[in-house]
Amino acid sequence: MLQDSAIQDRVAQLKREAARHAVTYIEDGMAVGLGTGSTAKFMIDALGERVAKEGLRIRGIPTSEASAEQAKGLNIPITDFAADPFLDIAIDGADEVQRGSLYLVKGLGGALLREKIVAASARRFVIIVDESKLVDDLGTHAPIPVEITPWGWERAAKLLGDTGAHACKPRMKRDGNLFITDNGNMILDCHYPSIDDPRGLSQSIIDITGVVDHGLFLGMTSEVLVAGLHGIDRLVP
Ligand SMILES: O=C[C@H](O)[C@H](O)[C@H](O)COP(=O)(O)O
Numbered sequence: 001m002l003q004d005s006a007i008q009d010r011v012a013q014l015k016r017e018a019a020r021h022a023v024t025y026i027e028d029g030m031a032v033g034l035g036t037g038s039t040a041k042f043m044i045d046a047l048g049e050r051v052a053k054e055g056l057r058i059r060g061i062p063t064s065e066a067s068a069e070q071a072k073g074l075n076i077p078i079t080d081f082a083a084d085p086f087l088d089i090a091i092d093g094a095d096e097v098q099r100g101s102l103y104l105v106k107g108l109g110g111a112l113l114r115e116k117i118v119a120a121s122a123r124r125f126v127i128i129v130d131e132s133k134l135v136d137d138l139g140t141h142a143p144i145p146v147e148i149t150p151w152g153w154e155r156a157a158k159l160l161g162d163t164g165a166h167a168c169k170p171r172m173k174r175d176g177n178l179f180i181t182d183n184g185n186m187i188l189d190c191h192y193p194s195i196d197d198p199r200g201l202s203q204s205i206i207d208i209t210g211v212v213d214h215g216l217f218l219g220m221t222s223e224v225l226v227a228g229l230h231g232i233d234r235l236v237p
Pocket of ligand 1: 035036037038039040092093094095106107108109110111112115
């Protein structure tokens with residue numbers, strides 16, 4: 001039996017391989033959304049390698065300051081929505097992927113807003129995860145992060161906690177310490193006892209004035225590359 005650390009090393013290796021595979025979808029001349037998080041980091045590394053070794057000519061839009069720094073360090077050219085309002089592809093990680101629907105929970109690292117804007121702009125949205133992220137019901141392991149404006153945040157928090165069938169227990173991200181996003185907003189992590197109507201929940205959160213967006217990504221995924229101990233699976237909705 002493999003030890004925990006050996007399993008983690010193997011999963012990291014498979015995520016790296018899945019990231020390399022995802023990067024083969026990128027072709028010369030493309031505008032590419034660059035995700036955020038430990039899995040997206042492997043993908044940006046693999047893309048940097050293609051830029052350096054093959055002279056691949058692409059333009060990237062990073063979904064966080066961290067990914068922007070990484071991309072710049074690898075000489076990946078950065079673009080913006082003025083020059084590229086539509087992207088050919090975006091590649092990112094996720095916190096949960098619902099089997100079948102391929103609905104996602106994203107944003108536990110706090111990057112959900114830019115990630116969602118980039119995903120919405122991309123013709124193809126590719127997700128890379130390890131198999132521990134696959135769930136039957138959203139919210140099984142991950143809370144839903146909700147990005148809210150700092151001004152009046154207490155009101156939004158109260159309403160998130162009071163929304164009838166969609167009430168949650170909002171907690172301030174990072175164990176009660178203030179977490180400010182790259183956009184200058186705050187994140188509340190919302191724990192729901194169960195999520196049986198993701199679309200209804202999405203709407204009820206977004207209807208609260210002061211909420212900027214949330215980490216449910218519904219109907220956006222083009223495909224998911226799942227890195228498991230036995231290899232890489234490709235899921236499509
Ligand atoms: O804000 C963070 C992003 O949504 C990440 O893509 C997500 O949290 C997955 O991160 P990781 O690949 O590190 O598990």
